Amino acid sequence: MATFLGNPVTFVGKQLQVGDKARDFSLTTTDLTKKTLSDFAGKKKVLSIVPSIDTGICSRQTRTFNKELSELDDIVVITISVDLPFAQARWCGVEGLENAVMLSDYFDNSFGKDYALLMTEWHLLARAVYVLDENDIVTYVEYLDNINSDPNYEAAITAAKAL
Secondary structure, three states: OOEEOOEEOOOOOOOOOOOOEOOOOEEEOOOOOEEEHHHHOOOEEEEEEOOOOOOHHHHHHHHHHHHHHOOOOOEEEEEEEOOOHHHHHHHHHHHOOOOOEEEEOOOOOHHHHHOOOEEOOOOEEOOEEEEEOOOOEEEEEEEOOEOOOOOOHHHHHHHHHOO
């Protein structure tokens, strides 16, 4: 059972597992345009899902994956939260990560529902990490039982670099 701030949380839907094809999505960018998973076709992807970019663990998770993987030509790191695009853009500016790909699920929570990551009690996304190959097949996934903890950075980075 997953917990957030020490309380149990519930999700609707079916979580993706290794071998599944990732579901397409339409999310809002920091400049208020829309991006879909297919916009990143042909690239290997790390989907880094965080509850809120303005918290310590979420900030560290976003910085870590961008620092370790964004220099690789064939991998894109995509951070997804329900934060407003303005907050995501502000965070990127403060952190000096202007090229980070930040997508927001604030509008209709469709990503959270489709990926079974929307915490119904909080209307925030649960922390998770997906590594997708260039065909959007899940090759690595981590769902955290304690959403207030760090993901296994080393395992995800190793999985991404192994593609």
